[in-house]
Amino acid sequence: MKELNVKQLTVLAARIRLETLKVIRSRGFGHVGGSMDLADLMAVLYGAVMRYDPKDPRWPDRDWLVLSKGHAGPVAYATFGIMGFYPMEEAYTLNQPHTRFPSHTDRLLTPGVDLTTGSLGQGASTAAGAALGNRIDGRDSHVFCVVGDGEADEGQVWEAFHFAYAHKLDNLIYFIDNNGYQLDGPTADILPHGDLAAKAASFGLYTQEIDGHDFAAIYNAIANAYAAKGVPSCIVLDTCKGKGATFAEGNHEHSSTPKPEQWDEAIAAAEKALADAEKA
Numbered sequence: 001m002k003e004l005n006v007k008q009l010t011v012l013a014a015r016i017r018l019e020t021l022k023v024i025r026s027r028g029f030g031h032v033g034g035s036m037d038l039a040d041l042m043a044v045l046y047g048a049v050m051r052y053d054p055k056d057p058r059w060p061d062r063d064w065l066v067l068s069k070g071h072a073g074p075v076a077y078a079t080f081g082i083m084g085f086y087p088m089e090e091a092y093t094l095n096q097p098h099t100r101f102p103s104h105t106d107r108l109l110t111p112g113v114d115l116t117t118g119s120l121g122q123g124a125s126t127a128a129g130a131a132l133g134n135r136i137d138g139r140d141s142h143v144f145c146v147v148g149d150g151e152a153d154e155g156q157v158w159e160a161f162h163f164a165y166a167h168k169l170d171n172l173i174y175f176i177d178n179n180g181y182q183l184d185g186p187t188a189d190i191l192p193h194g195d196l197a198a199k200a201a202s203f204g205l206y207t208q209e210i211d212g213h214d215f216a217a218i219y220n221a222i223a224n225a226y227a228a229k230g231v232p233s234c235i236v237l238d239t240c241k242g243k244g245a246t247f248a249e250g251n252h253e254h255s256s257t258p259k260p261e262q263w264d265e266a267i268a269a270a271e272k273a274l275a276d277a278e279k280a
């Protein structure tokens with residue numbers, strides 16, 4: 001891990017939010033809410049924690065990201081573009097015919113995507129397989145897997161936790177993006193979890209619950225997870241769906257189809273947030 005530099009991460013997260021909006025605006029509509037709330041996590045992972053080489057995305061000793069909530073693809077495309085995996089503008093073809101940037105992440109199309117996701121639940125399992133495979137191959141890399149709180153309605157997520165605990169996968173860190181909402185409403189109304197962190201801990205995972213928009217809290221939780229030997233980790237991120245998108249944040253929108261003037265307003269606000277972060 002690099003040293004924590006909150007100012008640098010604040011700027012990076014603001015850039016990721018702006019580019020996420022631009023990527024989705026290129027298509028006109030998409031999963032703004034569940035992408036924007038991950039910008040702070042992505043800034044910490046790609047700005048301070050993960051080992052990767054943008055010129056060699058399949059570098060065998062890299063750390064892996066599995067965006068199990070694959071509909072958040074745009075936040076990954078923004079992050080990878082900023083980090084130099086490809087020219088950012090290429091991602092302004094989201095979901096167009098022949099694009100390398102489908103709405104859900106696909107490892108065969110996009111440099112930087114380690115595993116294909118989109119069918120909720122599955123990434124939790126394939127991430128465990130990747131972590132086990134890396135360990136068998138003698139690599140000390142980590143696998144980071146992001147699961148949604150709605151996604152955690154899938155039994156497969158809990159089966160993956162069970163498997164990861166049984167195999168002592170301490171090179172695997174799950175994040176649960178606990179934004180309280182899923183596709184058609186609040187998670188608590190559709191299939192309430194109760195205390196998600198307590199539930200993950202009861203599966204044996206070393207579990208922490210933090211503010212998912214606090215850079216230092218994310219960084220420190222990952223450092224704690226690295227130090228926990230013999231157990232996989234789960235970090236529950238309390239987040240705000242749509243954070244930083246003027247049209248989506250207040251109403252926790254899942255899929256957004258803003259009017260042109262709403263796009264303009266959102267992009268202007270994100271540009272201002274970036275300029276403010278750079279000045280601070």
Ligand SMILES: Cc1ncc(C[n+]2csc(CCOP(=O)(O)OP(=O)(O)O)c2C)c(N)n1
Binds near residue numbers: 071
């Ligand atoms: C197996 C499966 N069922 C349904 C869907 C459709 N779907 C896409 S996103 C979503 C809601 C997911 O909610 P959550 O995991 O909380 O995502 P977030 O709110 O963070 O965007 C649903 C039901 C899917 N992609 N896969």
